[in-house]
Amino acid sequence: MAQIIIVGAGRTGTALALLLVKHGINVTLIEAAKDFNRVFRGEGLMPSGLDALTQMGLSALLEDIPTRKLDGWEFIINGKPLFRVDEPMGASRPCTLVSQPPLLKALISEAQTHDGFVFIPGVAVKDLLRSDNRVAGVVLSDGRQLTADLVIGADGRNSIVRERTGLKLIKQPKNIDILWFKLAASPQFVDDNVFLTIVNSERVFSIFHGAESGKLHLAYVISAIEPTDYKQTNWAEIFASLSPAWLAEHFRHHADTIESPIKLSVVVGRCPQWHAPGILLLGDAAHPMSPVRAQGINIALRDVIVATNYLVPILSADAEHQQIDLALSQIQTEREPEIIRAQQLQLQEAAQGELLRKNSLVRSLLVQFAPLLSKIIKNSWLRRQHEMRQGITQVNLKV
Incomplete structure (x- = not known):
């Protein structure tokens, strides 16, 4: 054999x-x-x-x-x-x-x-x-x-x-490196586990509830404006500043649960x-x-x-x-x-x-014309x- x-x-x-x-x-x-x-x-x-x-x-x-x-x-x-x-x-x-x-x-x-x-x-x-x-x-x-x-x-x-x-x-x-975080879960993700991608200014991250109980996973794209001392950065405040109010509140209230990031090349x-x-x-x-x-x-x-x-x-x-x-x-x-x-x-x-x-004009146009463009963009993505x-x-x- x-x-x-x-x-x-x-x-x-x-x-x-x-x-x-x-x-x-x-x-x-x-x-x-x-x-x-x-x-x-x-x-x-x-x-x-x-x-x-x-x-x-x-x-x-x-x-x-x-x-x-x-x-x-x-x-x-x-x-x-x-x-x-x-x-x-x-x-x-x-x-x-x-x-x-x-x-x-x-x-x-x-x-x-x-x-x-x-x-x-x-x-x-x-x-x-x-x-x-x-x-x-x-x-x-x-x-x-x-x-x-x-x-x-x-x-x-x-x-x-x-x-x-x-x-x-x-x-x-090579075009991106990622910082990978885990933090305490939000009830909103438990009830509705959406893979949420947020683009705000030059910063981008995606967040979702992983398979592990009680843990959100967050993938953050490293940009040129990031601090180099990843472990000493106030990530809770950075994430909160980019997020809608409900998620910003979660980041601030659970700042102590945000684990040190792992850099993924x-x-x-x-x-x-x-x-x-x-x-x-x-x-x-x-x-x-x-x-x-x-x-x-x-x-x-x-x-x-x-x-x-x-x-x-x-x-x-x-x-x-x-x-x-x-x-x-x-x-x-x-x-x-x-x-x-x-x-x-x-x-x-x-x-x-x-x-x-990287393109602030594209972001501004998307925001301005979202009611007209969102369906076209959604279908293209699908x-x-x-x-x-x-x-x-x-x-x-x-x-």
Whole structure:
């Protein structure tokens, strides 16, 4: 039976490991972190991601972990409401926020019920083993050497597997960095969990109630006018000054609950080639996504389905290495069109946001003519969301 090593126990690695071991394929899943108690940005399961979990037979997992549905999306420009769109926006299910640490733990727990699954947490991959010009395994930081018929790099945007393989990541020009905050929840978001985006002067932030009970999440776009000492800044007052009265009051009354921000450097790009003999990159290791409209987790789950379709038949049949390597190129060929289009749509969305942030005239015109323009802008926004929510290509689990 083929031996697979997956590096990275994020959403891509854990879901793929589970699907493979369900089909009797031996998988060793390696994760550098000792636990999942770290910041996860991608909580939004779009209809495409929810559909992927359903196809995998994993919908029931969501019943046992923290989740929260979004009720809508709203935009406020210079203090004036521009438009709101309610979920599910024509889909069968609304965007659903999921807490990733318990999701990953649940996936691993399920995988551990199957023979042939080994999980190695708290140990990093240091290098790759090679044999006959082919990747043949990994070298761990504790000195162990593990051999495999295929190594899959699912270790994120800063992938060590990608680096050691020499596969290139072509990055998009960097346009934003984000400060990520958590603070006490407002009853208004509990009753009506809108993803609220506020543009005021050159400052932009989005706020919503995450899957975690009692916590608002706030993503703040760093602009040139920001103070550099993020941890000493009076963020409650800054947020309040940009917000409508009800939200400003919440920021001021709960200032002591605003946690120190975490700076997220946004890396977006795509590898021209996701594979080499004996190695495959998936998820953010192959194509790191922008945070715009929460594409990362949804795209990753769809990567997993396509990879499973190609890998299970050949790995179950103990195929030759040459056949395995051919399947790797087929996986990229099928997935690449959706990745390219999704990143284009994200770039368009981000560009419009930057135009609003940097151009005071555009903001003033929107505010002045909001009654006339809001419907046109809303419809334009809705058209862009459809593909990012529903998926751009057909992805169906066939094994």
